[in-house]
Amino acid sequence: MDATVAHAPRGGPTPLFGAYGIVKRFGAFTANDGIDLEIRAGEVHALLGENGAGKSTLMKILYGLLEPTEGVVTHRGDIVRLANPDAARALGIGMVFQHFSLCENLTVAENIALVMPPALRGRALTERIAGLGRDYGLHLDPARPVWSLSAGERQRIEIVRCLLQDPKLVILDEPTSVLTPGEAEALFTVLERLRDEGRALLYISHRLDEVRRLCTRATILRGGRVVGTCDPQAETARSLAALMVGTQVREVRPKANRPRSADRLVVDHLTLPAPGLHATPLRDLSLTVAEGEILGIAGIAGNGQAELFDALSGERRAPNPEAVRLDGRPAGTLGINARRRLGAAFVPEERNGHAAAPGMSLSENALLSRHATAPLSRFGLLRLGAARDLARRIIEAFDVRKAGPDPAAGTLSGGNLQKFVVGREILAEPGILVINQPTWGVDAAAAAHIRQAVLDLAGRGCAVLVISQDLDELFEVADSIAVLHAGALSSPVPTSQTSRAAVGLLMGGAGEAEAHAPIAAAPADALAAVS
Amino acid sequence: MSFDIVQMVLVTVLTAATPLILAAIGELVAERAGVLNLGVEGMMVLGAAMGFAVATQTGSTLLGACGGVGAGLLLAALFGLLTVGLAANQVASGLALTILGLGLSGLVGAGYVGMKRDPAPHLHLPVLSDLPVVGPLLFGHDAFVYAAAFLVAGVWWFLWRSRAGLSLRAIGDDHTATHALGLKVRKVRFLAVLFGGACAGLAGAYLSLAYTPFWSPGMTAGRGWIALALVVFASWQPVRVAAGALLFGGATVLQLHAQAAGLGLPGQLLSAVPYLATILALVALSLGRRQGGSSAPAALGRVFAPSR
Numbered sequence: 001m002d003a004t005v006a007h008a009p010r011g012g013p014t015p016l017f018g019a020y021g022i023v024k025r026f027g028a029f030t031a032n033d034g035i036d037l038e039i040r041a042g043e044v045h046a047l048l049g050e051n052g053a054g055k056s057t058l059m060k061i062l063y064g065l066l067e068p069t070e071g072v073v074t075h076r077g078d079i080v081r082l083a084n085p086d087a088a089r090a091l092g093i094g095m096v097f098q099h100f101s102l103c104e105n106l107t108v109a110e111n112i113a114l115v116m117p118p119a120l121r122g123r124a125l126t127e128r129i130a131g132l133g134r135d136y137g138l139h140l141d142p143a144r145p146v147w148s149l150s151a152g153e154r155q156r157i158e159i160v161r162c163l164l165q166d167p168k169l170v171i172l173d174e175p176t177s178v179l180t181p182g183e184a185e186a187l188f189t190v191l192e193r194l195r196d197e198g199r200a201l202l203y204i205s206h207r208l209d210e211v212r213r214l215c216t217r218a219t220i221l222r223g224g225r226v227v228g229t230c231d232p233q234a235e236t237a238r239s240l241a242a243l244m245v246g247t248q249v250r251e252v253r254p255k256a257n258r259p260r261s262a263d264r265l266v267v268d269h270l271t272l273p274a275p276g277l278h279a280t281p282l283r284d285l286s287l288t289v290a291e292g293e294i295l296g297i298a299g300i301a302g303n304g305q306a307e308l309f310d311a312l313s314g315e316r317r318a319p320n321p322e323a324v325r326l327d328g329r330p331a332g333t334l335g336i337n338a339r340r341r342l343g344a345a346f347v348p349e350e351r352n353g354h355a356a357a358p359g360m361s362l363s364e365n366a367l368l369s370r371h372a373t374a375p376l377s378r379f380g381l382l383r384l385g386a387a388r389d390l391a392r393r394i395i396e397a398f399d400v401r402k403a404g405p406d407p408a409a410g411t412l413s414g415g416n417l418q419k420f421v422v423g424r425e426i427l428a429e430p431g432i433l434v435i436n437q438p439t440w441g442v443d444a445a446a447a448a449h450i451r452q453a454v455l456d457l458a459g460r461g462c463a464v465l466v467i468s469q470d471l472d473e474l475f476e477v478a479d480s481i482a483v484l485h486a487g488a489l490s491s492p493v494p495t496s497q498t499s500r501a502a503v504g505l506l507m508g509g510a511g512e513a514e515a516h517a518p519i520a521a522a523p524a525d526a527l528a529a530v531s
Numbered sequence: 532m533s534f535d536i537v538q539m540v541l542v543t544v545l546t547a548a549t550p551l552i553l554a555a556i557g558e559l560v561a562e563r564a565g566v567l568n569l570g571v572e573g574m575m576v577l578g579a580a581m582g583f584a585v586a587t588q589t590g591s592t593l594l595g596a597c598g599g600v601g602a603g604l605l606l607a608a609l610f611g612l613l614t615v616g617l618a619a620n621q622v623a624s625g626l627a628l629t630i631l632g633l634g635l636s637g638l639v640g641a642g643y644v645g646m647k648r649d650p651a652p653h654l655h656l657p658v659l660s661d662l663p664v665v666g667p668l669l670f671g672h673d674a675f676v677y678a679a680a681f682l683v684a685g686v687w688w689f690l691w692r693s694r695a696g697l698s699l700r701a702i703g704d705d706h707t708a709t710h711a712l713g714l715k716v717r718k719v720r721f722l723a724v725l726f727g728g729a730c731a732g733l734a735g736a737y738l739s740l741a742y743t744p745f746w747s748p749g750m751t752a753g754r755g756w757i758a759l760a761l762v763v764f765a766s767w768q769p770v771r772v773a774a775g776a777l778l779f780g781g782a783t784v785l786q787l788h789a790q791a792a793g794l795g796l797p798g799q800l801l802s803a804v805p806y807l808a809t810i811l812a813l814v815a816l817s818l819g820r821r822q823g824g825s826s827a828p829a830a831l832g833r834v835f836a837p838s839r
Contacts, residue, residue, distance in 0.1 A: 065711060085713025101708035107831060115712050116699050118694040374572045 012506040014077040015167055016041045016183060017062070017093070022071035024057050031057040032068070033224040039169060044191065044201040046232055048209040048244055049221035050415075050443035055204050057170055063095045063201070064088035088214045089115065094167030098174040098204075102146045103503070109142035112161045117412055123370050132160050136190050151301060152183040152337040159190065169200045174499055176210060182508055188214060208237040220244055241444050253452065254460035255292075265289040265344075265432045265461035270318055270332075272311055280304040280487040282311060287482060287489060288462040289432070294454070296478030297467040298503050304487035305467050306349065309436045312465070313346040314339045337372040346368075346429035347469075349437040353412065358410025362402070363391040365409045373428055392426075398423035399449065415446035422450050426457050433457060436467040451477050471500050483507055519528055540784055541668055545676060548773075548780030550575075550734040552679040553782055554758035555772045556686050557603075557689050557721065557730020563690060564723035564765055565703035566795060570610055571731050572755025573632020574603040578735025580640035581601075583746040585664035587643060592651045596675070596736045602639075603732020604725055611724040618834040633749065640746045642799055654655035675737040679773075682730065687769040699723060703828030706835040716810025729756065744802035757806070764814060775809055782808040 013068070015038035023316070024032040032054045032135035039045050049055045059416045060066040062073065074078045075091050082088045085095075099155050102111050109126055116125065126142040133139045138156045147156060155175065162170055170189070176184040191214060195201060205211055211218060211232045218232045218244045228243050235243075268289045274281040282304055289295045298303055310316040318324055318332035325331060326342040346369075348354040367376055367387045376386050386404060395402070398419040402412055409417055418439065425433060438454065439447035455477055458464045467484075469473050475495055482492040483506035490506050554571050561568050574588035581602035586595025610628050613619040651673040655662070659670040690696040699719055702709045706716045732755070739746050757779060782805035790801050 064713065085711075089713075097711060098707075101703035101705075101711040103708055103829075105704045106697075106701055110697055110701070113694070113697060113710070114714065121694070 010393060012293075013040070015039055016076065017072040018077075019058070019062065020072055020074070020164055022058060022061060022073075024054075024061060025069045030224055033062070035071070035221070035224070037163055037219055039200045039202055041168070041200050042195060042198045043217060044195050044203055044215045046215035046218035046220050047202055047204045047221065047517060048208075048211060048232075048240065050244055051101075051267060052447065053221040053222040053244070054220055056173070057224075059095075059173055059202070059204060062169075063093060063171060073117050083151050086310075089165055089167075092166070092168035092171070093166055093171065095171045095177055096155065096162055096173065100154045100158055102154055104147040104383070105145060107143055107145050108140050108149075111146060112142075112164065115161060116164065128164060129160060132163055136163070137186065138163075138190065152179055152263075155179065155183075155187070158466035159187075163194075167199065169202065170194060171202045172407070173203070173204045175203075176205070176207060184210075208232075208240045208410060212237065213241065217492055244444065252442055253455065255294075255455045261291045262328075263290050264287045264327050265434075265465060266310075266328075267312070268323055268325065270323045272307065272316065274317065274487075275307065275310075275316065280307055282307050283486070283488040285463075285487070285489045287492065291461050291463055291481075292458050292468060294458045294478045295462040296474035296481040297465065297484050297489070298471060298474055298481055298494070298507055299467075299469070299484035300507050301469055303484050303507075305436060305469075305484060307487065308484065309346070309348060309434060309467060310433045312343075313348070317514055322513075340369075340372050343431035345425035345431070345433050347425050347435040347438065349440065351417050351421060352410060356409040357416060359408055361391075361408055362395070362412075362420060363387040363405045363406050364390040364402075365420070366394060369424060370428060394420055394423040394427055397427060399444045413494065415442040418442050419450060422453065428451050429460070430457075430497060432463045432465075434465045436468060438468065439470065445472070471503060472526070474503075475500065537613075540788070542671075545668075545672065546780075547585045547783045548776040549676050549679045550737050550754055551681060551758050551761060551779060552773050552774035553602075553675070553734035553737060554731045554755060555761045555776060556679070556682050556769060557727035557761045558733075558758055559765075559767055559769060560633055560686060560690075560699070560730075561720075561723045561764050562762055562831055563703045563828055564699050564720045564760030565706060565828050565833065565835075566611075566614060566720050566724050566727075567625065567832040568610055568614075568628070568724060568727055569620045569622060569759065570606060570628025570632060570755075571727075571758050572753065573629035574606045574728050574731035574739075575632075575641065575735040575755045575758075576636040576749065576751045577602040577606060577632040578732030579739040579750055580636035580643075581642055581732070582644075582734075583648075583739040584639055585645060585649060585705070586740055591679055592740055595740050596733060599736025599740075600729045601732065601733065603728040603730070605728075606608070608726050609726020611721045611726070613713055614834065615720045615724060616838040621832050621834065637748050639750060643746045644748070645745075647745045648740075650736075650744040656803035673741050675733070678795055679731065683769050683773045688830040690769070700828070703830055705828050706833070710835070710837055716837070720835075731758075734758070746797065747782060757809070761809070764810065767828065775812070779805050779809040796839045825835055 017036045017039045019035060020031050023030065035054070035058055037058070047055050047058065057066060061068050062082070064085045067083065073082055074080065077428060080091060088349040109129065112129060113125055120128065129140055129142050138160050138471050140153065140156055140160060146157070156370070167351065167488070175187060179187060191201060196335055203211065203215055210233070215232050218230055218240070219226055220230070222244060223455065224450045230243070232240060265288065269284055270285045272282040280303060285308070296307065297308070306401045311318060314336040320386065321330035321332045323332035324341060326344050329342055331339050331342060352358045353525070357368065363384065364387070367382065370376060370390065374390060376383055391406065400412070400416050400420045402416060407419070412420065421436060435454065438450050440451065451473065454464055454466065459518070466474065466478060478495050478514055480492040480494045480497060481503055483503060551680050554575055558568060558571050574610050578599035582595045582599030583600030586592055589595070606628055610624055613620045613624045625781070653671055653673050690700060698714050702716050702719050703713060710716045735751060738750060743750070753810045761772055761775045786801040786804045790798050
């Protein structure tokens with residue numbers, strides 16, 4: 001590893017923006033601990049780090065949302081004070097937020113107008129939006145309300161809003177986390193163009209392949225400190241990950257291949273109407289997952305993933321019992337606890353509020369999904385000691401980092417809470433596990449841990465259904481992959497016989513005409529493997 | 532002759548609707564900014580007591596109205612301090628504010644029970660007011676009625692045509708996002724709450740200075756709650772709030788006339804007619820609203836505490 005240590009010599013030309021000795025404390029907690037960062041015009045600078053490394057705090061300081069406890073920010077060598085985002089914008093700093101800072105009930109134009117000078121409004125503003133759209137290929141309908149737009153379109157609003165201010169530095173926080181591979185490609189094209197125009201980009205991500213593709217310099221944070229700066233293109237994804245985590249990330253061990261055996265989870269021609277205005281109907285959906293098999297469901301968000309999960313977990317019941325069979329027993333009309341008693345377990349997508357109640361302690365959260373299947377109550381009274389024991393076992397088995405003996409779920413970081421809710425279900429040793437977005441927004445180490453646990457569980461004979469937007473994840477864990485598009489499922493293809501490109505095409509709906517012949521949509525290499 | 536009756540009825544409808552319009556339009560602005568202030572009734576009743584007291588002491592209706600506005604502002608400032616400044620629960624604080632307002636109004640108005648004064652002067656324009664039918668209907672009211680009409684138009688323009696109004700609506704939709712953009716969430720919310728208080732106070736002053744020019748404890752008789760309901764059923768649209776208030780006023784006047792005519796129906800049932808009619812009409816309106824999204828400010832009632 002040839003990464004240089006922090007406090008590299010500050011030679012060369014004056015950086016466009018610099019941050020020196022940044023310290024930010026929240027009470028006793030130090031989020032940033034003496035961070036130095038220099039950003040030059042025309043470079044794409046990566047800010048790498050796990051969840052909780054201090055990336056977001058540093059970014060908020062640069063955008064004027066937080067004031068540093070110590071340290072200075074410079075612009076072309078002069079010390080500047082960024083008291084609020086207006087001050088940052090005036091200096092030419094723009095920001096594309098990860099969790100979009102958009103008001104859902106306002107239109108595209110109104111959302112953009114919020115940060116424009118008041119003189120720019122009405123027709124003039126919509127013309128500027130359209131002009132920028134033509135220039136950069138960022139097309140937007142200014143009159144559409146934001147709630148009706150996809151994640152990719154929402155990000156376009158953020159980018160257009162940022163570009164309308166002609167920024168010299170654009171900060172992008174995990175910009176591809178909600179995009180499809182195709183949308184991400186389009187974003188990279190825009191970003192390369194911005195770089196060529198001489199703008200500086202600060203690219204925050206934990207997707208190392210993207211960082212290696214786009215960025216020429218990287219600053220790596222761990223525990224609030226800079227642990228190194230390097231040229232990501234001279235590093236491998238593994239060496240970057242090792243810098244971020246501080247230890248070598250362990251590679252996920254594939255499970256042993258087993259001969260195909262009994263089907264444990266069967267969905268048989270399941271059709272359900274859309275439960276709400278923006279929901280997706282499930283259209284004649286069939287799948288089987290055998291003992292020891294992991295079936296991956298790929299798809300762009302909003303194509304029926306949530307609806308499929310709800311139908312499998314029993315949060316929404318099917319019209320006929322045979323539509324969902326668990327270990328051969330009809331379960332379509334059963335509720336969630338009845339399905340759990342049949343040996344199934346479920347991990348929903350949303351950690352806070354769906355998988356866990358943020359205001360309740362971990363032991364209470366352990367009770368929430370396990371009360372039906374574990375001996376956690378007697379004569380209708382809770383056995384709190386047993387619940388605490390269970391929580392402790394989960395915490396130990398999954399290395400959940402927390403403060404205090406039994407803290408509220410909401411106080412855990414995303415990765416640790418995800419390890420807890422996954423661990424809660426896996427420790428039940430289910431025969432069938434349905435898991436939606438298992439490592440969404442989780443850092444590399446925790447993601448590897450969760451994937452390994454899922455693989456090991458399948459190795460012990462559990463049938464696992466993984467719904468994920470992360471193709472890398474599916475290719476890592478799944479035996480076969482099916483694509484959910486507009487509520488219909490393509491037939492599963494063995495992972496070894498397909499490619500990201502083929503799955504990506506299906507995700508975009510390319511396979512709609514031949515939904516039951518996905519091999520036809522796969523490129524030549526997949527065909528070659530079959531023949 | 533029948534013309535006179537129709538004209539008289541229409542004028543009374545307008546006067547019955549005015550306090551509702553005033554109180555509801557203020558609450559609408561506060562709720563558009565994301566603050567649910569359930570203390571409208573309290574601010575209104577204190578405005579009525581303070582308005583009457585100041586007007587009696589000074590002999591000036593204008594100063595009385597200012598007193599009403601001041602009383603509303605005072606209670607709203609307290610509410611804003613609690614819910615916007617200290618991120619206290621809005622529902623609990625609003626209910627407490629109503630109780631506080633009812634109590635304080637009894638204290639302020641204690642010395643004025645049974646006193647009467649002349650109602651607020653009506654506008655008289657030389658030619659216009661003398662026009663048949665149109666004259667009394669459009670040009671013969673007191674200043675409060677015109678203030679209400681002006682406020683509805685002004686609030687509509689502010690919310691949908693001005694940048695500040697856009698910011699206010701955005702803050703009511705998502706305080707986290709707007710804070711991240713650098714908008715002054717708490718300042719805007721505090722100002723919106725103050726505006727709501729001023730309007731509620733003015734509505735109260737109208738009751739004790741113009742509608743029925745005396746003070747009696749609890750004289751708002753639930754109008755603050757009606758105003759709150761109007762805002763919700765009107766899906767936070769100023770023009771619909773005015774229409775709903777007029778409908779309510781109309782039903783109130785009609786049931787009074789029906790009672791006087793002796794329809795044989797129980798009076799209590801007739802008294803309930805305005806409430807039922809308003810609720811039905813506004814429910815029908817909100818059923819037909821646009822698909823998707825939400826017409827309510829998405830951050831309504833949610834407290835905001837930024838980290839700094």
